Amino acid sequence: MKWEQYRSVMEKYAIKTDDMATEDAYFMSTHMPFSSLELFRGGYYEEGKMPAPTKLMSEDEVFEQLIYNPDNEHRMVIVRGNHGTGKSHLIRYLKGKFERSPSTIYNPATEQLVFLRRLNNSVRGAFSQLLEQGAIKDPDVAEKLRKFVASSDSKDEDSFKTEILYAYIAAVRNDMSGETYKAVKCRDIASYLADSRVSEHLLREGGAISRCYNVITAPSNQILQDTTIFTEEDFNVSKIIRAVMKQGDPQASLFAASLKGDDFEITKLINYLNRFTREVIQRCADISSENAETIFAQLRRDLKKQGKNLTIFIEDFTGFTGIDQELITALSYEHGGDYADLCRVTSVIGITNDYYYAFRGNFKDRVTHQIEVTERSYGTDEFIIQMAGRYLNAIYCDPTQLHHWTDSGADLSELPISDFTPPCEWDTTTIGEKKVTLYPFNRHALLTLYESLATKSPRMFLKNVIRAQLKEYFDGKQYGDGWYFPLNPSNAQMSNDPHSSSIDRLESMSSDDKNRLKAVFAIWGDGSASGVKDIDGTLRFGGLNQAFLADVGLNTFTGIGEIVDKSTGKAVSPTVTSKPVTTSGSNSVHHPTTPEPLKAKPPVDGATKNYRKFKDDITAWFTKGETLKYDPDYRGWLRTLIRGDSRQCGAINWQDIGIPAYIAAERLSDLSCYYINDQSSPTNTDRAIVYMDRSSESRDVLMALNELNYAKGWDFEGAAYYQQRLITWLERRKAEIIEKVAATKQGEDSLPVLEWCLAIQYLKACILGQKVDTSSPYSVIKSLFKDFKKDDSIRRDTREWNDMIQFILNRKADFDSALTFLKQASATTMGAVHFAVDPNTKSCYRTDELVLAVEKLMAADWDIEATLPGSIPQKHLLYNPATLLKALYPSVKKAMVADTQEAAKVVGKLEEYIGELNQKNLIDTLSAIQELFSVFSANGIIGSTELRVKYEKPPIETAKTVMGHVKLINDAASVQAVKQLTAYSGNSLHVLYDFLRDIQAIAQKADQEGAKAQKDIAATGGFAGAEALSEAALSSMEALYAQLENMEVYENAVN
């Protein structure tokens, strides 16, 4: 094959890389007849308000009705369309047809034909052709334009640019119209523009003057609009403005000051300068507006004198910037009447829609017809395919044959057909009656690639599809390695995602080849890689002959999954399939290559839109390395998969592997636990429990979850494949996920969180003085599952104990969490049920674990401080109880030191009253108190009823109670803190303090009443009747007094 020749022909002739005109041979052999061209009458229509076309015409109808002009009607026909739609092509075809017409249609003796081609789209190109075509009859104008063309060729760029700049400055300096600025201000502006700093900035690469220079000399597709040349960037530069204000000449400085910080003034200046562009171009060409207008007027006069009419074809009017208005004017005069000296003119002018709408005022009353080339003229499937076929044939043809054909009259029925032979039967199209190959494209590929174009036009299709793809194909064929064919600019994906994924998993292919293969199946094939073995042994994958794959360097692909053998109807293994089969002999197509792309798209609902949106996002993330846009959705799906939710179980049986549902649910609830590589949502990756890398497996998992989410179940095509990928992905990561959820390495004992929570509950109960039934582990558990509250009736006698209570109140949330954890993490709820369980509702528990934990705690006397982890992560569900315990144990120790000291103190004080605290002494004291209350009663002394009642029961009972508390305190004196806490929890200290306070009160009362009685005796002296009674009472009181005195009541009462 002549790969080098094909490429050379393509780039030099058929689909040229520049905008220069195509040779006739290639023009004629590739020309596609236009149909459905839209005809409008008149020249003025608002953009977007175009009426329906008067009629639709084929290119030949346009020719017959508008170009052929036997009645010598004045016609100005503009051919409109967007860039690349084929306006030039149509005009060139019309011109060619006209030129080749018989003399009854085109008689050179009576008709002057002028054809101005689309050369570089520059003013210079346009002027140059006017000269070449002999269209300029005025010798002065011709000479000036000739000089301009020559000088723009010969002058160096910098001096031409300077000339342009000074043309603007001169135009401004000479503006006396006063329309925008007063004349004096215009001179200030001219000085400002002439300032070296401003000039340099305007002359910079990409600046205003460069743009103007390009319009005049360089190939460009720009439309010169009023706002094109000068822009805000040329003047809104505060550094320059400040410099001119400080250092510029007075006029420039004055104008600079008016610009400073004033956007309105800057915009006004830009608009003002842009108005001079036409004048500047004419000035550079040294022609006046009048000169320009005479170019065609003079031509028409001369032709009239010669008895000739004028038919002028202008491929692209954009190049006439600067003299466009004048040319339109000159062509628009209808011959006859006041213009009897002018010949009839039929002008056909190509013009872009943008240009037309920008200058529609110029055309309003001048244009007689408009032909608009729209997508319906070229956008049909057959147009695209036939056009491709013609270009491919021209590229594959021998250039000599094509030139010969053109020279022989270019009869389509005689068009040479290339001898290019595809490696297997292939799609064709027809030119006239002849078949031409579409290889290496097929119909599906051509239409898919056309559809993927951002701008759908013949030019874009030729450049970005045919030429771009062929270049890679030819390179691949010529050099053999480093294949890039096919290109996949729109990142088209196979519709069969499992097959696409399977290709990604092939180990025998490079990553580039996998992408090429997927592109082939997506663009050329049916979107799958399904294998079929034909009866003749031909292998097809995704509907494509294996020979084609081999031809484009994808010969290592031997299929995925089963290959259906059409001869047996059975599936065969890929390994037993044969090597690529090339068809010999008949070139007929047995198999339609692939289905046509779907044209009519059904309306899509929101869920479908989302499904597609997610799919595109996931695909772009994997194939193009883009950032995931919708990762919160995907991470939510992952959460449901792994953790489950209130409606469904997760795919990991947490309870079954010893992790309570509560722990799994809580640890995996926050979306930040799930991290996908290159997700758009910011997150702390250190917190991630589930990490997803960018791999084909991850892509498949996300795809699977998208499908699952969309189908709301597993009833969708490819479900088994996706399940396989999903479970494999999960199994690969399961151990790591479990380790992170449980915060325990595999093989290590799990964290004793239930034990910690039980310890917290126990300490809390003791501190709050609540009873814990420690008769059995079971009763302990039952006790500790209560939510202990502070009992306000219980008063503590040390600040440290009250501090512990306050600690519990302050850390209520932490204590509550520990209880919730205890209840929920030991509950045997399963799956989704767990989410509906209120921690306070009844449940069924794993009591076996609780019993073991309690037994361990009891054995340690509830002091497990030493076993708590040394390093504890903060705000971690599983470590929070340990954190709380670590804070609580020191408080307990501190409080126990204080309470032990206080206990010693109260015992000491009681002994001061009672002597050694034994049962006998206590009974004696209590008996004495009862006797004292009897004396008070007998003598009508009002004592404390409360105290009397409190101590009226048998002294032995009170003595035993007191002794019990004393024993508790004494026993606790030498044990560890938590055991002391248990001892003091029942508030023995407070009981003894109460008893001490009672003794003190009673002693004080006895003291008071004794003193009073003595006083009364002394006062009543001679009252004989009373004396005996008083003495008896006094005797009794003295006995008591003595006893109380022995108890050193005085001293202690004072204290």
Place this chain on the structure above:
Amino acid sequence: MFKVNPDGMRMEPTPERVLSVCRLVSHKSMSRDEVRQCMTLGINDEKELDQINKSINVALEELALIKADADNLVLAVDPSIIASSKAFRRYVSARVFSAKDTTFHMFTKWLIAQNERIFALKSWEGMAKTCASEVKELAALNENAVLGWRFWAAFLGLGYLSGTMIIPNMKLRLEDILATTYTEKFKYNETVLAQDFILWLSTKIPEVEIGSNLPLALSAGLRTLHEIGLIKLETWSDSTPIMLYYVDGDPINGFTHISVKEAMDS
């Protein structure tokens, strides 16, 4: 749960509860009532008591993990069997699948044979109804029974719960078999003929009907074990392959040889 058909397969006796009952009894033998008291912490609510009662029944009557000793319940198996959930699962697995007349076994067998068809049934209820209508012996099967079945099915490694569906994949079930009994016949790390392997395997997984193509659940399990490197499936050109359930796009649809890695035993 594992009673001779017909069995309601209620949801209450979950693997977690049955294991907990066994462990509690193992720690200290106690009466049925004491077990109930212990595990409900004294709650005499019918629902909780029912959960424990049914769990005791499964452990006592259906799996014989515990037994009655006078008025008390005592552990009937080696304590190592309840030391870990893995050991418990493997013990239960062997017992459960060897009893072919249970509703559990019969429904499992039917479900595995359905392959992808179950996806279209969409829900547990759909599965129950379809099975009831197709399998005469299981005509009484209802949604609750399948809801109960799913926890044990997932626990014993028949698949993965996802929404109202089980993803058929016997990875864990196979792993248990290969870890516990494979060396009775073969050696780890040695390549064996797929035919021999499947012949042997068919005796270990009576719940799977093995025909010309392996069912989806078993195929998926083998594929997953292969993907994560615990087994290696190979296709040699000169041997007849065992065909896996065909999954379009999957690179492995058959194998002629297999080697089980020693890591399986860890």
